[in-house]
Amino acid sequence: xxxxxxxxxxxVIGYVNIVNSASLISSDPRHGTVRNSNIPLVDDCALRAxxxxxxxxxxxxxxxxxxxxxxxSALQMNECHDQxxxxxxxxxxxxxxxxxQTTKNSDCFRTIFVQDSMGNDLFxxxxxxxxxxxxxxxxxxxxxxxAHGNEIQLCIVIRGGTYYLGTNATTNSSQIGAISLTSxxxxxxxxxxxDERVILSGGILLQLQWSVYxxxxxxxxxxxxxxxxxxxxxxxxxLYIDGRRAIVAKYPNGDPATQGLYAKEPGxxxxxxxxxxPEHNRSQEIHIAEPFRNGTHFSHYQxxxxxxxxxxxxxxxxxxxxxxYGNNNYVxxxxxxxxxxxxxxxxxxxxxxxxxxxxxxxxxxGSWVFEIASVHPMEKRIxxxxxxxxxxxxxxxxxPFYVANIxxxxxxxxxWFLDKDSRTLYFMPNGTMPNVFVAxxxxxxxxxxxxxxxxxxxxxSIRGLIFTETSNTYLRDYIVPSGGDWSVHRGGTIFLTNxxxxxxxxxxxxxLGSNAVxxxxxxxxxxxxxxxxxxxxxxxxxxxxxxxxIDGFSVATQPTNIMIL
Numbered sequence: 001x002x003x004x005x006x007x008x009x010x011x012v013i014g015y016v017n018i019v020n021s022a023s024l025i026s027s028d029p030r031h032g033t034v035r036n037s038n039i040p041l042v043d044d045c046a047l048r049a050x051x052x053x054x055x056x057x058x059x060x061x062x063x064x065x066x067x068x069x070x071x072x073s074a075l076q077m078n079e080c081h082d083q084x085x086x087x088x089x090x091x092x093x094x095x096x097x098x099x100x101q102t103t104k105n106s107d108c109f110r111t112i113f114v115q116d117s118m119g120n121d122l123f124x125x126x127x128x129x130x131x132x133x134x135x136x137x138x139x140x141x142x143x144x145x146x147a148h149g150n151e152i153q154l155c156i157v158i159r160g161g162t163y164y165l166g167t168n169a170t171t172n173s174s175q176i177g178a179i180s181l182t183s184x185x186x187x188x189x190x191x192x193x194x195d196e197r198v199i200l201s202g203g204i205l206l207q208l209q210w211s212v213y214x215x216x217x218x219x220x221x222x223x224x225x226x227x228x229x230x231x232x233x234x235x236x237x238x239l240y241i242d243g244r245r246a247i248v249a250k251y252p253n254g255d256p257a258t259q260g261l262y263a264k265e266p267g268x269x270x271x272x273x274x275x276x277x278p279e280h281n282r283s284q285e286i287h288i289a290e291p292f293r294n295g296t297h298f299s300h301y302q303x304x305x306x307x308x309x310x311x312x313x314x315x316x317x318x319x320x321x322x323x324x325y326g327n328n329n330y331v332x333x334x335x336x337x338x339x340x341x342x343x344x345x346x347x348x349x350x351x352x353x354x355x356x357x358x359x360x361x362x363x364x365x366g367s368w369v370f371e372i373a374s375v376h377p378m379e380k381r382i383x384x385x386x387x388x389x390x391x392x393x394x395x396x397x398x399x400p401f402y403v404a405n406i407x408x409x410x411x412x413x414x415x416w417f418l419d420k421d422s423r424t425l426y427f428m429p430n431g432t433m434p435n436v437f438v439a440x441x442x443x444x445x446x447x448x449x450x451x452x453x454x455x456x457x458x459x460x461s462i463r464g465l466i467f468t469e470t471s472n473t474y475l476r477d478y479i480v481p482s483g484g485d486w487s488v489h490r491g492g493t494i495f496l497t498n499x500x501x502x503x504x505x506x507x508x509x510x511x512l513g514s515n516a517v518x519x520x521x522x523x524x525x526x527x528x529x530x531x532x533x534x535x536x537x538x539x540x541x542x543x544x545x546x547x548x549x550i551d552g553f554s555v556a557t558q559p560t561n562i563m564i565l
Contacts, residue, residue, distance in 0.1 A: 034076050034262055045080030052077065053086050059534075066258065074260035108155035108189065110144055112137045115159035134163060134179055134190075141188060155189040158465070160196030166203045166441030166469075172235045174473050174491025174514060177447035178202075183455045183498075190446075192464035200445050202470030202493070202513075203240060203438035204231055206425075210433065213426060216411060220428050227423045231439050238440035238513050239416050239425075240469045245511050245535065246427075249410035249417040251343060251403045256358070257535065261400060268360070268400035271342035275397045276335030276383065283307030283320040283329060288550055298483060301550045304329070311389040312487060313477035319393050319485075332368060332388035333359075333398050338380040347377040348408045354420075355406045356475075357382060360399035365485055366391025368398070369474045392480045392487040440471040443514045444491060450498025453522045453556055461503045467493050472513030472537050481544050488542055492518030496526065503527045510534045517541045521557040529565040 036044050055071040068087050077083070112125035119132035131137050134156065141154045165178035181188065192198040208225035215221055227233075239246040247255050254267025261268060283304030293299050304320030308330035320330035336357070349355070355372040370387030382403070388394075403409065407417045413430035427437075445467055450456035470493055478487040492515035496502060502523070509516040509531060515538045519526055522545075533540035545558025552558070 033079070034074075035079065041079070045077075045083040048075040048077060048080060049083050049085035051075060056087065070258060070260060070263055073263035076262065107153060109148065109152040110141075111155040111157055112140055113157050113159065113193070116161040116163055118159075130159060134158065134165075138179060138181075138185070142184065145184065150184065150186060153187045153189070153459075155191070157191060157193050158198045159193045160198055162199040162201055162205075164201045164203060164205050164438070165445055166201065166235075166439075167205070168230070169232075169442045172232070172442055172471070174443040174476060174489065175447060175495045175497075175518075175520075176449070177444040177495060178442055179446045181446070181448045181457055181460065183451040183457050186458040186460070188459075189461045189463075190465070191461070197466060198464065199466045199468060201438060201468055202442045202445055203238075203440045206231070206437040206439055208425070208437060210427075216428075218411070220411070220413065222410060222426055222428050223433070224424055224426050227418075227425055227439070231423075232441055233418070233420045233423065235441050235471050236418060236439045237472050238469070239418075239427075240438040240440070240511060241414070241427075241434045242436050243468070243511065247412070247415045248404045249406055249408075249415045249426075251345065251406070251409045253412040253415075255414075256402065261360075266400070268402050269338070269342060270400050271339040272336050272398065272401060273339045273380070274337040275333040276337070276381070277396055278331035278334055280329055280331060281307045281310070282322070283309050283317075285321050308394070309480070311478075312480050314479065317392060317480040317487075318483040319480070330392075330394040331396060332394050333384065333396060335381060335383040336398060336401065338382075340380065343380055343382075343403070345406075345408045345411075346375060346380065349375060349377075349406055351407065352382075353385075356387075356404045357384065357401055358404060359401040361391060361393075362395050362397040362399045364399060366393070371475070372403075387475065389478045389487060390474055391485065393485045438469050440469060440513060443471045443473050443493070444495050445470065445493050447495040448497070448499050448502060449495070450522075453498055455498075456522070456524075457499045457502070459501045460499070461505070462494065463503070463505045463507060466508045466510065467516070468509075468511045470513045473515075474537070479544070481546075488544055489514065489538065490518060490520050490542075490544055492516060492542065494518070496520065496523050498522050499526065500524045501526075503529070504531065505529045507531045508534075509536065509540070513537045515539045515542050519543045519559045519562060521545055521559070523559045524561055526559065526562045527565075529563065 052071040052075060056068040059067045113127050113130040114134055114137045115130040116132060119130040121132045121136040123129035123131055125131045125137060125140055137156045144154060169178055210223045210225045213222040213224040252269050254265045256267040259266045283306055286303050288301040302321050303316055303318055306315050307320060309315045309317040309320035317330055318324060322329060352372050352375040357370045357372060359368045361367060368388045368390050370384035372382055373385035374383045410417045410426055410428060413428055416427045418425055448457045448460055473489050473491055476489050478489050480487045493512050494504060494517045497520045504517055516533050516536055517528055528541055541564055543559045543562060548555050
């Protein structure tokens with residue numbers, strides 16, 4: 001153990017510099033201080049310094065310097081004079097995609113190989129004659145089960161390359177994957193070949209002919225290209241460029257995925273003058289007298305149906321009652337009025353209803369997304385349409401916000417906009433044009449859906465894969481599963497329901513538009529281990545069950561015996 005720790009320590013030292021915080025630029029003064037006034041500044045700064053080190057250390061090699069700069073700004077290290085700490089350097093070296101466990105040939109009744117670059121779906125799926133696509137490999141496993149029975153262990157081994165599962169996808173459900181496993185697919189391993197990098201993309205690779213649309217007043221160039229007819233516009237809500245999520249045209253400029261509210265240029269506006277107050281829509285209330293927990297804020301079971309809870313599916317919530325603790329029915333603002341100097345391009349917006357407003361809850365424990373219903377430029381007023389269900393407690397006021405998906409806000413490098421009416425994609429490069437453009441098409445890549453609790457999908461292993469480039473789901477249906485402050489979309493890149501003995505291990509989930517792993521209702525003995533989650537638009541792993549009202553014991557529709565490591 002001591003030898004291992006010494007090697008780890010040497011590895012870290014090889015990639016660090018020592019900096020002194022006195023040389024750092026100050027953070028934006030609008031946002032106050034992050035200092036904890038209850039402890040001495042020297043101790044607070046030591047904790048901040050440790051956080052700066054760790055924030056960069058856990059990041060991929062190529063982005064460590066960026067994360068260090070962001071952490072220094074967000075944690076206001078300029079306040080910490082004479083505080084030294086280690087800084088991780090970026091590196092373009094990409095480590096091999098190694099897995100700890102490799103399936104032995106003897107574990108599989110038959111191993112079916114897939115290789116996009118050299119395969120052919122008319123081949124037999126051997127190592128020398130691999131299939132080209134994963135769905136055809138899955139069809140072959142089903143034929144083998146018809147011949148040899150459902151108890152045989154089968155393996156699908158995927159050779160290195162990128163597999164665009166969003167191409168020709170037949171569903172956009174966040175609960176049914178491009179690779180859809182049922183109870184008849186039990187006893188199956190899906191994994192990468194040795195240490196090869198297997199990328200499963202939820203998008204479609206775009207082959208585009210770019211031309212100059214116009215030059216901007218700041219010296220930039222906006223390019224345009226027509227989309228091919230096989231791109232589904234309804235599900236194209238994320239653009240990935242060279243493997244990274246691009247920024248949809250927005251105000252104010254800045255990437256909210258890489259900035260923080262306490263940093264300079266956070267990508268959010270703090271210029272809300274007034275929040276258009278909500279209309280209270282009373283819900284039908286159910287109160288259960290027993291059991292009664294005296295002396296607590298949450299003394300008995302209660303729930304509101306319809307009314308303010310109608311934004312959720314199903315339309316029910318603990319917080320949509322007249323007197324939940326600290327609240328009064330579920331409400332969110334109906335709009336926002338910006339300060340006089342804000343939203344300078346609003347009068348030029350030609351299609352404002354394409355826009356979305358991303359808003360922090362005023363107390364910052366959640367956030368909302370709204371469609372734009374209308375705008376009133378003279379008043380700097382934006383009225384909201386559908387949305388506001390992405391957290392569970394609600395409030396009359398919002399916090400920092402930004403407006404996205406407005407063509408006239410395309411004025412900064414790496415921003416894009418899709419004009420669906422003309423099927424035209426607009427993009428502003430940062431100097432030279434990138435190489436690879438991928439349009440999101442689906443949000444769920446692999447689903448495991450048993451026929452019932454009595455007939456689950458059983459004994460499935462998914463390992464050694466890279467999941468990426470999926471559509472976002474923040475305007476899909478959300479549910480309030482409990483009396484907590486949160487709501488959740490019950491979908492994910494990997495979706496599980498009615499399963500037993502499923503293992504999801506040693507995978508990389510990156511640049512996703514939704515939850516990575518969704519474990520929904522009955523799932524037993526699920527193992528999610530040794531995975532890496534980075535650059536997600538939602539949660540890494542969600543576990544959501546249902547009850548029969550107050551009765552959570554006589555039904556089995558909850559995840560049980562779940563291990564996440």
